Amino acid sequence: MTECRNLEERRSKMKNEMEILFDAVSCNESFARVAVAAFVTHLNPTLEELADIKTAVSEAVTNAIIHGYENYHGYSGRGESQPAWCEVHPGKVRLHCLLKEDMLHIEISDKGKGIDNINLAMEPLYTTKPELNRSGMGFAFMEAFMDELAVESTPGVGTTVRMCKKMNAGAWIKDED
Amino acid sequence: MEEFQVIDNCLMIKLPEEVDHHRADYICRNADRLLIRDDVMHVVFDFEETKFMDSSGIGIIMGRYRKISCFGGRVYAIHADERIQKILKLSGLTQVLEVLYD
Structure with a gap:
């Protein structure tokens, strides 16, 4: 009985937080999703949970880079390089994660151009950039793979995407003991 | 370029381990070039190595x-x-995309 209460207590006191700020270039998309995946590994998440989180983070970060700052091309070899005539927007993307109890809160924000009509932007298949081979499924994927999604945006000021997902924290406590 | 192969009238594209926006540009540009140059009819996307x-x-x-x-x-x-x-x-892509099983 006391053991039970201790577990409950430990669970309710669990809190872990991290924040990274990175340049809005496409090579940081994989960096961001891997960073979040690494941040939650100690919870022993299932492969599916990990894949869900990685996809959602990737969508939000990609949105910030190509829509917020309009940095369409990335760096590095293999053809995906920045054309010389393209100027790179120096903007930054902020990624904030908070693990509290068994909820993972992710906040991804940029100081880019913002979204005029959030409801329209969240419509599946709606995209302002079909010429870039965008599918318009970004927000739909975030909604499908996370438990909660909230978008806040002011044109000319920036956009913040908040997402939550319940993690299987029970398994973590069992493993620790 | 070994990721792109034209066999008969099919273009086979071997997708990378991670398919995201960063790699998309490279794939689209090379695929489109071959679509025009080699008069390709069908496109096959090979996900064998794709994990994300x-x-x-x-x-x-x-x-x-x-x-x-x-x-x-x-x-x-x-x-x-x-x-x-x-x-x-x-x-909803499966309405037009045929997923072939081994």
Whole structure:
């Protein structure tokens, strides 16, 4: 009985937080999703949970880079390089994660151009950039793979995407003991 | 360039381990060049090595489908694991994309 209460207590006191700020270039998309995946590994998440989180983070970060700052091309070899005539927007993307109890809160924000009509932007298949081979499924994927999604945006000021997902924290406590 | 192969009238595209916006540009540009140069009818996306894909992958497939569908061309997916299949289904792409099982 006391053991039970201790577990409950430990669970309710669990809190872990991290924040990274990175340049809005496409090579940081994989960096961001891997960073979040690494941040939650100690919870022993299932492969599916990990894949869900990685996809959602990737969508939000990609949105910030190509829509917020309009940095369409990335760096590095293999053809995906920045054309010389393209100027790179120096903007930054902020990624904030908070693990509290068994909820993972992710906040991804940029100081880019913002979204005029959030409801329209969240419509599946709606995209302002079909010429870039965008599918318009970004927000739909975030909604499908996370438990909660909230978008806040002011044109000319920036956009913040908040997402939550319940993690299987029970398994973590069992493993620790 | 070994990721892109034209066999008969099919373009086979071996997708990378991670399909995201960062890699999408490279895939689209090379695929489109071959679509025009080699008079390709159908496109086959090979997911054998792919462990991660986001909506950028959907955009790649949709874009190629638009280019070949007006000439009666089709798009196929092979070696897609459960995760990839889930994403393909969720996007509604399976209405036009034929997923072939081993």
